[in-house]
Amino acid sequence: xxxxxxxxxxxxxxxxxxxxxxxxxxxxxxxxxxxxxxxxxxxxxxxxxxxxxxxxxxxxxxxxxxxxxxxxxxxxxxxxxxxxxxxxxxxxxxxxxxxxxxxxxxxxxxxxxxxxxxxxxxxxxxxxxxxxxxxxxxxxxxxxxxxxxxxxxxxxxxxxxxxxxxxxxxxxxxxxxxxxxxxxxxxxxxxxxxxxxxxxxxxxxxxxxxxxxxxxxxxxxxxxxxxxxxxxxxxxxxxxxxxxxxxxxxxxxxxxxxxxxxxxxxxxxxxxxxxxxxxxxxxxxx
Numbered sequence: 273x274x275x276x277x278x279x280x281x282x283x284x285x286x287x288x289x290x291x292x293x294x295x296x297x298x299x300x301x302x303x304x305x306x307x308x309x310x311x312x313x314x315x316x317x318x319x320x321x322x323x324x325x326x327x328x329x330x331x332x333x334x335x336x337x338x339x340x341x342x343x344x345x346x347x348x349x350x351x352x353x354x355x356x357x358x359x360x361x362x363x364x365x366x367x368x369x370x371x372x373x374x375x376x377x378x379x380x381x382x383x384x385x386x387x388x389x390x391x392x393x394x395x396x397x398x399x400x401x402x403x404x405x406x407x408x409x410x411x412x413x414x415x416x417x418x419x420x421x422x423x424x425x426x427x428x429x430x431x432x433x434x435x436x437x438x439x440x441x442x443x444x445x446x447x448x449x450x451x452x453x454x455x456x457x458x459x460x461x462x463x464x465x466x467x468x469x470x471x472x473x474x475x476x477x478x479x480x481x482x483x484x485x486x487x488x489x490x491x492x493x494x495x496x497x498x499x500x501x502x503x504x505x506x507x508x509x510x511x512x513x514x515x516x517x518x519x520x521x522x523x524x525x526x527x528x529x530x531x532x533x534x535x536x537x538x539x540x541x542x543x544x545x546x547x548x549x550x551x552x553x554x555x556x557x558x
Contacts, residue, residue, distance in 0.1 A: 279425060
């Protein structure tokens with residue numbers, strides 16, 4: 273069976289007109305929860321990735337994306353992600369519930385695509401999320417931004433609601449003056465098939481640093497109280513790749529009821545890898 277591109281008229285062996293996709297998990301068990309009995313943010317980011325890879329025009333290894341007219345090597349890099357919970361406290365009430373993640377194509381720029389998500393525990397919606405991806409092609413041994421294939425533009429869906437990380441990410445400086453620092457090393461298990469730390473690893477670094485600050489008896493009490501609160505929403509900008517054995521410093525700075533976070537590589541080749549913000553809420557606010 274063949275499918276015709278809505279813009280180019282080209283024929284494909286996959287459905288290039290599919291706007292939405294879903295990814296479902298079996299019921300969650302105790303092993304899916306962290307030490308606080310909560311589903312970690314890194315898991316939600318992985319489910320978001322799994323959902324968008326169910327879109328036929330992406331496919332595993334971006335095989336579908338590379339076949340779109342004009343046929344050139346392509347893949348996508350995730351530039352930023354946002355995650356916002358529609359009701360607080362839901363991540364601690366997830367055991368025995370199945371997860372369903374729905375994805376669709378939001379806004380499309382010249383070289384960028386926005387993916388939008390709804391995440392459900394059983395039939396209850398728990399979060400809205402977004403990912404901004406840049407289409408890239410190899411050029412002179414590097415990846416360069418590449419135009420979004422025209423056959424994807426007719427798939428755009430209105431997405432003017434929630435979980436847009438752009439505004440808060442712009443307000444986070446690239447040069448932190450943090451109140452607290454945590455050391456970490458990228459593990460081989462943090463890498464994915466592309467031999468770099470998966471974007472969900474950055475969420476792990478964020479949450480681990482928050483937990484370490486909360487548990488540190490030498491940290492100022494106001495910082496510990498803030499870090500002990502539950503995650504309300506999350507925004508991350510990905511600035512450079514991390515690889516196994518990279519030595520990192522994760523910097524945290526309070527900003528009202530949130531924590532600004534920076535992940536800096538110290539060795540080799542010092543560089544800012546990611547920055548973001550965790551909005552937090554005490555149990556009395558949930």
